[in-house]
Amino acid sequence: MYQVYIRSFADGDGDGIGDIAGIRARLPYLRDLGIDAIWITPWYPSPMADGGYDVADYRAVDPRFGTLEDADALVRQAHALGLRVLIDIVPNHTSDRHPWFLAALAGGPGSPARERYVFADGRGPGGDEPPNNWPSVFGGPAWVRVTEPDGRPGQWYLHVFAPEQPDLKWANPEVRAEFEAIFAFWLDRGVDGFRIDVAHALVKAEGLPDIPDEHLAGAPFPPGEHPHWDRPGVHEIHRSWRRVADRYDGGRILLGEVGVDDPQRLVEYLRPDALHAAFNFGFMASPWSAAAFRTVIDATLEAHREVGAPSSWVLSNHDAMRHVTRFGRPSTERRHSEPMGPVESDLELGTRRARAAILLMLALPGCAYLYQGEELGLPEVLDLPPEVLDDPIWARSGRTVRGRDGCRVPLPWAGEAPPFEFGPESSRPWLPQPAAWRNLTAEHQAAEPGSMLSLYRAALRLRREHPDLGTDAFRWLPSPEETLVFERGAGLRCAVNLSSRPMAVSLPPGASVLVSSEALDGAVLPPDAAAWFVVGS
Ligand code: NOJ
Numbered sequence: 127m128y129q130v131y132i133r134s135f136a137d138g139d140g141d142g143i144g145d146i147a148g149i150r151a152r153l154p155y156l157r158d159l160g161i162d163a164i165w166i167t168p169w170y171p172s173p174m175a176d177g178g179y180d181v182a183d184y185r186a187v188d189p190r191f192g193t194l195e196d197a198d199a200l201v202r203q204a205h206a207l208g209l210r211v212l213i214d215i216v217p218n219h220t221s222d223r224h225p226w227f228l229a230a231l232a233g234g235p236g237s238p239a240r241e242r243y244v245f246a247d248g249r250g251p252g253g254d255e256p257p258n259n260w261p262s263v264f265g266g267p268a269w270v271r272v273t274e275p276d277g278r279p280g281q282w283y284l285h286v287f288a289p290e291q292p293d294l295k296w297a298n299p300e301v302r303a304e305f306e307a308i309f310a311f312w313l314d315r316g317v318d319g320f321r322i323d324v325a326h327a328l329v330k331a332e333g334l335p336d337i338p339d340e341h342l343a344g345a346p347f348p349p350g351e352h353p354h355w356d357r358p359g360v361h362e363i364h365r366s367w368r369r370v371a372d373r374y375d376g377g378r379i380l381l382g383e384v385g386v387d388d389p390q391r392l393v394e395y396l397r398p399d400a401l402h403a404a405f406n407f408g409f410m411a412s413p414w415s416a417a418a419f420r421t422v423i424d425a426t427l428e429a430h431r432e433v434g435a436p437s438s439w440v441l442s443n444h445d446a447m448r449h450v451t452r453f454g455r456p457s458t459e460r461r462h463s464e465p466m467g468p469v470e471s472d473l474e475l476g477t478r479r480a481r482a483a484i485l486l487m488l489a490l491p492g493c494a495y496l497y498q499g500e501e502l503g504l505p506e507v508l509d510l511p512p513e514v515l516d517d518p519i520w521a522r523s524g525r526t527v528r529g530r531d532g533c534r535v536p537l538p539w540a541g542e543a544p545p546f547e548f549g550p551e552s553s554r555p556w557l558p559q560p561a562a563w564r565n566l567t568a569e570h571q572a573a574e575p576g577s578m579l580s581l582y583r584a585a586l587r588l589r590r591e592h593p594d595l596g597t598d599a600f601r602w603l604p605s606p607e608e609t610l611v612f613e614r615g616a617g618l619r620c621a622v623n624l625s626s627r628p629m630a631v632s633l634p635p636g637a638s639v640l641v642s643s644e645a646l647d648g649a650v651l652p653p654d655a656a657a658w659f660v661v662g663s
Contacts, residue, residue, distance in 0.1 A: 127165055142555050152539075159583060184215075218287075244330060318378055322381065331357065361397075381403045393430055396433050409441075415458075416608045439487045439492065441500065447461070451508070453483065454472040485581075489614060503577075506532040510535070536555035540568065544561065600614060606625070634662070636662075
C-alpha cells in the first residue's frame, strides 16, 4: 500500500498544490513501482487548517484537488491498472466551517445542532475556565470558548487537535448515522476502502474528567482508561462501519490509524467484525537496533496471528520525520514533536540503513505501507524557511516546534531544477524543494540500477513473485549480535546487519543472492546492509 499525500504528490493544474489530475498522470509510475493499492490523504473541501484533515464537506472534492468526476475517473483508471484505491476518512472531528458546526454555533446551548459536537459549560465564576484540563495534541488547551448568538461569552467546545477541528460527539446516534451514510456514499462510487483517521479517538469519557497530573506529565494510563483515546466503546462504532463495508462486494477494507503501540492492545481493533488492518506504529518507532526490531516483530506476529489479521509494517508517513534522516541520527527511534534547532543527521548512513530497512520490512509477512518519496530516498527537509511553514503545530507551539512540513515537500519527478516536474515549468510548489533533489528525481533514479528506486522496484517485484513471500511462514535463524536472519518458508532467507562490523551470513551450499542493499563480497554483508538469499532448489 502506497500513501499518496495529495498536496505533495503531483500538480496537474499548475497551482503549486498536488491534485487528482497529477495522481492520474502518475498512476503508471505507481503500477511500475509494483504496489497493489494507494491510500490518498483527504481530498475533501477544506479550509486546510490541518492539511485537509479539517473537512468541511465529506461528500465532495476540494476544487484545488479536482471534482467528484475526477475522483471517479481516478478510481476507474487505477482499477484498470490493477491498483486499488483507499481514501482517508476523518470521523473524530470536522472543520469549524462544516455546516454542522456553523449550525451548532448559531443554535446556542441545548440546541440539537450543538449535540453533534462536544460542547460544555466552563468552570469557575462566569464559566471563564475551560471545562477540563485536556491539552490539544497540537499544543495549548483543547477547548475554545464561543460567543453565543446573543453576543455573550458562552459554552466551550472540544478540539483534541486544532481549534479549527471541533470534535464530534459520537454518543449522538445522528453522528453515527451520518458517517455510515458517508462510508456508503464513497463505497457506491467504487472506492476500495478507507484509511480511518485517529480511529482510536471518537469516544470521550462520561463527565469529561480531568487528566490527573501524573498522566499529563507523561505517565501512561492503564489500558482503556484514558478519557479520550482508545476507549472500549470505540469498537462498537467500528463494528457498525464494518457492517456497511461488508454490504459491498470486492473485499472493501477498513484500515485504522490506531495510535496504540502495544500489539496486544492494537489487535483488539482487528476482529473479523471490526477493522481489517491497522498501521504498526510500534515498528515505526523502533530504533536501529536488532534487538528492538526483533522484539517488535515477534510481538506483532504473535498478536496478529491470535486474531487472524494481517501484520502490518511501516517506516514513514506524513506525520513523521522521514526515515532516511531519522536513521542517520545519533538517536534513531521515532520522536514525536521535534523541537527547533539543528538536527544532526548523517544522510549517507541514514540512506544505507533505509535501504537495509526496506529489505527487512518487505521480507516480513503481511501488509507493507510505503510513504510517497521514500522510494526515492528523500530526506526530511530541515531548513524550510519559517514563513512557508504550514503545519498548525508551528503556530500552536509558539513557533518552537517546526512540525511535519519537512516530510511533506512536493516530490521531485524529473529535470534539473525545481519544480522538478511536480507541476508545469512555471509553477511554484507550495513548499520549496531543495536544489539538491536533482539527483533524487524519479527520472534520474529510474535510469540507475543502484538507486533507491531501483531497489524498491526489485524488492517489490520479488515480493509479488517469490512464492515463499506470499505465505505466513516465518522463522528466526541464529545470527551474531546486532544482526537478524530469518527464513520465509524453505526457499528464502533475509539477513540484516545492523552492526558496525561485516557479517558473514551462513548459508547452505547452492544459495544465491536475490537482492541486496549494498554490493556483497560473497555472502559477507557490510555494516548497515541487508540481503535476500534464495536457498534450496
Ligand atoms: C492524523 C493525521 O495523520 C494527521 O495528519 C492529522 O493532523 C491528525 N490525524 C488530525 O486529523
